[in-house]
Amino acid sequence: MGSATDIQSRIATLAKDIDALYQDVAQDEGSRKELLGVVQGAMAKVESPTETIWRMIMSPHAPAALMVLIRSGVLKDLVSSGKPKTASAIASTTGVSETLIIRMMRPLTALGVFRETDVYTYSSTPISELLTAPPLYGGYQFMFDLATRSLANMPRFLERTNFKHVDGPPGPFQDCNSTEDLMFPYLMKHPDMMSNFNAFMAGSLETRPDWFQKFDAESLVLNGAKSSPEKVLLVDIAGGEGHDVQAFGRAFPSAPGRLVLQDLPPVIGNIKSLDERVERVPHDMFEEQPVRGARAYYMRNIFHDWPNDKCVEIMKRIAKAMERGYSKLLIFEWILAPKGVPLYPALLDVNMMALLNGRERTEEEWTGLLSAAGLRVVKFHIAGPEEEGLIEAEVA
Numbered sequence: 001m002g003s004a005t006d007i008q009s010r011i012a013t014l015a016k017d018i019d020a021l022y023q024d025v026a027q028d029e030g031s032r033k034e035l036l037g038v039v040q041g042a043m044a045k046v047e048s049p050t051e052t053i054w055r056m057i058m059s060p061h062a063p064a065a066l067m068v069l070i071r072s073g074v075l076k077d078l079v080s081s082g083k084p085k086t087a088s089a090i091a092s093t094t095g096v097s098e099t100l101i102i103r104m105m106r107p108l109t110a111l112g113v114f115r116e117t118d119v120y121t122y123s124s125t126p127i128s129e130l131l132t133a134p135p136l137y138g139g140y141q142f143m144f145d146l147a148t149r150s151l152a153n154m155p156r157f158l159e160r161t162n163f164k165h166v167d168g169p170p171g172p173f174q175d176c177n178s179t180e181d182l183m184f185p186y187l188m189k190h191p192d193m194m195s196n197f198n199a200f201m202a203g204s205l206e207t208r209p210d211w212f213q214k215f216d217a218e219s220l221v222l223n224g225a226k227s228s229p230e231k232v233l234l235v236d237i238a239g240g241e242g243h244d245v246q247a248f249g250r251a252f253p254s255a256p257g258r259l260v261l262q263d264l265p266p267v268i269g270n271i272k273s274l275d276e277r278v279e280r281v282p283h284d285m286f287e288e289q290p291v292r293g294a295r296a297y298y299m300r301n302i303f304h305d306w307p308n309d310k311c312v313e314i315m316k317r318i319a320k321a322m323e324r325g326y327s328k329l330l331i332f333e334w335i336l337a338p339k340g341v342p343l344y345p346a347l348l349d350v351n352m353m354a355l356l357n358g359r360e361r362t363e364e365e366w367t368g369l370l371s372a373a374g375l376r377v378v379k380f381h382i383a384g385p386e387e388e389g390l391i392e393a394e395v396a
C-alpha cells in the first residue's frame with residue numbers, strides 16, 4: 001500500500017489517463033465500448049457492497065422523475081427552446097407546477113440528463129435531446145408504462161403464486177394491467193402504446209448490426225437458392241415495419257427472388273416508407289403460413305416474446321410451409337450460454353418474463369422447441385457472448 005499522497009496522485013493520474021484515452025477512442029466505437037467495459041468492471045470492484053445495494057434501492061427514482069418530465073411536456077419544451085430556461089418559464093409554457101419541475105429536475109441534472117446552468121435554470125444535453133427523437137421518446141414511455149410497471153409488480157405476483165415459474169398467462173403483465181391479453185393483443189387495443197413500441201423497435205435496429213453483417217448470408221441463403229424471380233428468397237415473419245428485410249435487399253440487390261415482409265395488419269398499415277422490392281403482407285403468424293417453399297424464413301427477436309407452447313405453435317406453421325432439404329428457418333436471437341451470461345441478455349430475460357411471459361433461451365432450450373415443431377438445428381452460429389446469434393434450422 002502506498003502513502004496517502006502517493007495514492008492521491010495515482011488516482012489523479014488514472015482520472016487523467018481515462019480522460020485522454022476517451023478522447024482517443026471517442027470516434028472508434030469498438031475501442032470506446034472496450035474502454036467502457038473496463039471502467040464498468042472497475043466500478044464493480046471499487047464500489048462497496050453497501051453502495052451497490054443502495055444504488056439498486058435508489059434506481060427506480062430517476063427514471064420515474066424523467067417519465068414525469070416527458071409526460072408533462074417539460075422535456076420537449078426545454079429541448080425545443082434551444083437555450084437555458086428557468087423553472088418558472090417552463091412552468092408558464094407547460095402549465096406544470098414550478099416546484100414539481102424543480103424537484104424532478106434535481107436527480108436528472110445530477111445524472112447529466114439535463115444541465116443546471118443557474119439556480120432553477122436548466123438546459124438540454126445530448127441525452128435529453130436524444131430522448132425527444134421518436135425511437136427513444138416512444139421507447140422510453142413504452143418501457144416505463146409497460147415493462148417497469150410489470151417488473152415492479154413481479155415479486156408480489158410471484159409471491160401470490162408461491163413462486164411458480166411464469167410460462168404462460170397470467171403473468172406479471174396480465175396481473176398488473178388487469179387483462180387476460182398477452183402483450184401484443186393488448187397493444188392492438190392500445191394504438192398509442194403500439195406506435196411507441198414500433199418506433200422503439202425501428203430505432204433500436206439503427207444501433208445494432210444486421211444478421212448478414214455477422215453471418216455469411218452467401219452460404220446460408222444465397223448459394224443454392226432457386227434463381228426464379230417467382231420464388232421467395234426470404235420472408236421476414238413479424239418483421240415490424242420492414243427495416244430488416246429492406247436492409248437485406250439493399251445489401252444483395254442482384255440476388256434473385258422475392259422478399260416478403262409479414263406482420264400484423266396495423267403494423268403493415270403504419271409503414272411510411274419501404275423499398276418497393278419488399279412485398280408487404282398482413283399476416284398473423286398463428287395462422288397458416290401463406291408463403292410456401294421459401295429459401296429462408298427469417299425471424300428476429302420474436303420467439304423471446306412468447307412462452308414455449310406459443311413458440312411451438314408458430315414454428316409448426318412455418319415447418320408446414322417449408323420445403324424439406326431446401327427451406328431454412330433462420331432465428332436471430334440471443335442464445336444463452338449455460339454459465340456466465342452477460343448482464344444485458346440476463347436482464348432482457350427478466351424483462352421478457354415480466355412483460356410477455358416470454359424468455360431468452362439456451363441451446364438446449366432452442367433444440368427442444370424446434371424438435372417439438374418437427375424441426376432440427378443445423379447449426380448454432382455464435383458471434384460472441386455479448387451478441388445475438390443465428391439459429392439455422394430445417395425440417396427434421
Ligand SMILES: Nc1ncnc2c1ncn2[C@@H]1O[C@H](CSCC[C@H]([NH3+])C(=O)O)[C@@H](O)[C@H]1O
Binds near residue numbers: 184286299
Ligand atoms: N400474431 C402475430 N403475427 C405476426 N406478427 C406479430 C404477431 N404478434 C406480434 N407480432 C409482431 O412481432 C413483432 C415483435 S418486435 C420484432 C420486430 C422485428 N422482427 C425486429 O427485430 O425489429 C412486432 O412487430 C409485432 O407486431
